[in-house]
Amino acid sequence: MKSTVETLSxxxxxxxxxxxxxxxxxxxxxxxxxIGAQVQVPGFRRGKIPAAVIDQRVGRGAVLNEAVQEAIPxxxxxAVREHxxxxxxxxxxxxxxxxxxxxxxxxxxxDVRPEISVPDLSTxxxxxxxxxxxxxxxDEQINGxxxxxxxxxxxxxxxxxxxxxxxxxxxxxxxxxxxxxxxTNISHEVGSKQLLPGxxxxxxxxxxxxxxxxxxxxxxxxxxxxxxxxxxxxxxxKDKQLPEIDDEFAQLASEFDTLDELKGDLxxxxxxxxxxxxxxxxxxxxxKQLVEAAGIPAPEGVVKDEVEGRKQAMTDQLERIGATLxxxxxxxxxxxxxxxxxxxxxxxxxxxxxxxxxxxxxAEDVQVSDDExxxxxxxxxxxxxxxxxxxxxxxxxxxxxxxVFGDVRRGKALASVMEQVEMKDAEGNVLTLDxxxxxxxxxxxxxxxxx
Numbered sequence: 001m002k003s004t005v006e007t008l009s010x011x012x013x014x015x016x017x018x019x020x021x022x023x024x025x026x027x028x029x030x031x032x033x034x035i036g037a038q039v040q041v042p043g044f045r046r047g048k049i050p051a052a053v054i055d056q057r058v059g060r061g062a063v064l065n066e067a068v069q070e071a072i073p074x075x076x077x078x079a080v081r082e083h084x085x086x087x088x089x090x091x092x093x094x095x096x097x098x099x100x101x102x103x104x105x106x107x108x109x110x111d112v113r114p115e116i117s118v119p120d121l122s123t124x125x126x127x128x129x130x131x132x133x134x135x136x137x138x139d140e141q142i143n144g145x146x147x148x149x150x151x152x153x154x155x156x157x158x159x160x161x162x163x164x165x166x167x168x169x170x171x172x173x174x175x176x177x178x179x180x181x182x183x184t185n186i187s188h189e190v191g192s193k194q195l196l197p198g199x200x201x202x203x204x205x206x207x208x209x210x211x212x213x214x215x216x217x218x219x220x221x222x223x224x225x226x227x228x229x230x231x232x233x234x235x236x237x238k239d240k241q242l243p244e245i246d247d248e249f250a251q252l253a254s255e256f257d258t259l260d261e262l263k264g265d266l267x268x269x270x271x272x273x274x275x276x277x278x279x280x281x282x283x284x285x286x287x288k289q290l291v292e293a294a295g296i297p298a299p300e301g302v303v304k305d306e307v308e309g310r311k312q313a314m315t316d317q318l319e320r321i322g323a324t325l326x327x328x329x330x331x332x333x334x335x336x337x338x339x340x341x342x343x344x345x346x347x348x349x350x351x352x353x354x355x356x357x358x359x360x361x362x363a364e365d366v367q368v369s370d371d372e373x374x375x376x377x378x379x380x381x382x383x384x385x386x387x388x389x390x391x392x393x394x395x396x397x398x399x400x401x402x403x404v405f406g407d408v409r410r411g412k413a414l415a416s417v418m419e420q421v422e423m424k425d426a427e428g429n430v431l432t433l434d435x436x437x438x439x440x441x442x443x444x445x446x447x448x449x450x451x
Contacts, residue, residue, distance in 0.1 A: 003079035010114045011299035015079050015091075019104040024071050031066040060100065068095070068104060076108050086113040089302040111299035116359045119293045121420035126285045130425040131274045133267050141266045142245060145253045152238040158207045159237045161191035165203060166235040169196075171218070171228040178223055185235060196230060206234045279436040282423040283414070290417070291352045294359075298348040306347035307340065354410060361413040368408050376408045 003017045035058055036049045044053065054063065072093055080087055091110035098104045152164050159165050165188055171181030188195055190203045196216045206212060211233050218228050243249045250262040315325050329336060360366075374388075381391035395401040415433060423431040 001075055001078060003075075003082060005079070005083045005085060008109065009297070011088075011111055011297050012301070013085060013110060013112050015076065015083075015085075015108045015110070017075050017079050017106055017108065019071065019075055021101050021103060024067055024104060027067040027071040027074075028063065030070060031063045035063060035066065064098075064100060068098060071104070072106065072108075076110075079108075080110075085110070087111065088113055088299050089305055092301070109301075111301040113355060113358070114297050114299070116294050116296055116355060118356065118359055118363065119290065121290075121417060122422070124286055124289050124293070124421040126282050126289065126421060126423045128278055128281045128285065128423070128425055128431075130427045130429070131271060131278055133270050133274070137270060138263055138266055141270070142263070146242045146245065146249070149249070149253055150240050150242050153241055154236050155239045156208075157237065158205045159190050159203050159234065161200075161204060162240060163190050164188065164238040164240060165190060165206075166238075167203075168233040168235065169199075170231045171196075171216075172231075173218075173223045173226050173228050178218065178228055179221060181218075181221075181228065181230075199230070199232065202232060203234070206232075206237075208234055208236045210234050275435060278425065279418075279423070279431050279433075282431050283418055286417060286421045286423065287353050287356070287414075290421075291349075291356055294356060296352040296355050298351050302351050303344065303347045306351060307343045310343050310347060311340075357410040357413040357417075358406070360417060361409050364413065364416060366409055366412045366416070368405060368412065372408055372412075373405060376404060380404070 001017060001019050001023060003015055006014045006016070008014055032051050032054055033047070035054055037047045039049065039054070039057060040046060041049050041053055041057060044050075049057075051063075076091055076093075079085075088111040091108040093106055093108050095104070095106045098106075155163075166185055167188060168184045169182060169186070171178040188199075188203075191200050193200060198214045198216045202212050202214045211231065213229055213231050215227050216230055218224055218226055243252065245259065247258045250256050250259045254262050254265070256262045256265060314328075318325060318328055325336070325339075329339065377392050377395075378388045381388040384391055386394075392401070395404060418433045418436075425431060
């Protein structure tokens with residue numbers, strides 16, 4: 001095998017590889033064995049069919065093609081080792097010349113890890129806003145609790161926005177009942193827009209025992225897109241009554257005896273949440289500065305694969321809730337080009353950060369112990385609601401175990417970055433990884449370090 005390497009950009013090379021036909025013979029023999037095991041020829045035992053018979057039945061071209069597909073990855077690997085190329089992602093292969101008994105010539109374009117020079121981490125200085133908790137934020141929390149402890153009281157008056165009504169619904173299209181289009185005695189908050197379009201407007205001003213009809217467009221089922229006549233009957237009107245905000249409310253809604261104690265606890269909890277957010281903001285700013293200072297390019301092939309993966313995951317997620325990408329684009333008022341652009345920018349940033357952390361991990365010789373790797377597997381298995389061994393076996397089968405190992409290593413490199421850069425808030429308080437661990441452990445058990 002002869003090979004040359006041409007640099008196309010700081011992140012991409014082109015390998016030109018020539019393989020003498022003799023070197024393809026092991027792959028050719030393997031192809032004959034595998035095809036021979038799949039075809040049946042009368043008079044021959046499966047797996048014992050001579051090459052000449054396979055050529056006649058399947059065609060020499062098909063066998064050569066299979067042999068080449070098997071040989072190419074091995075030859076690329078050999079060329080990559082010979083030229084000490086640090087590849088990323090999947091190569092794009094083009095066969096330039098190949099015929100029976102002739103050398104195989106092909107090219108492989110592949111992304112490579114760029115040479116990155118990381119600035120001295122201690123020179124990176126990050127400042128983020130100080131943690132502030134406004135009284136309005138505490139009031140929001142208190143109001144949320146009030147909503148949870150609200151009571152409903154039947155009133156003898158017409159319904160207004162914010163009231164709860166018990167109602168019956170019956171939908172028809174051209175006098176024909178809509179399947180699943182009737183409901184009895186359901187509770188609905190007037191103005192919440194949780195049920196049919198047009199219903200909330202009709203309910204305002206209706207009293208218990210009153211009927212009304214309105215027209216709405218159906219969005220699902222056999223009559224999707226058709227106008228339906230909906231008859232609505234109000235059974236009762238209830239007023240939502242919120243408890244007074246006092247010590248009695250504190251005792252009802254929490255383990256505290258006084259409102260001041262409850263507010264103090266809410267302030268403390270909010271402070272912890274904001275401290276975690278503050279340190280994540282400092283981390284993101286530090287990475288942004290480092291990526292810019294190191295001038296890291298984003299390898300196009302890796303970014304393209306990442307964008308495709310993210311878009312597919314997005315589509316799958318939408319399908320699970322019964323929506324399409326088009327529905328999402330309409331609701332967000334965006335074009336597919338805009339989404340692609342957003343995904344590309346996010347993927348480029350993500351890939352640059354990965355390259356930075358891999359470089360730091362190499363420079364600092366970051367090692368991952370079996371315990372650390374095992375801990376990550378257990379954590380991911382729990383999130384996927386699987387047994388750790390089963391989750392690990394799946395990772396190995398799909399070839400993704402190395403990627404998880406890389407994530408753990410990058411996580412350790414990131415922790416090292418956060419310990420070495422200078423992170424402060426606007427008041428001059430130094431932020432450390434220990435603050436994050438303390439706040440995260442109290443808030444989320446042991447999930448903090450995986451964000």
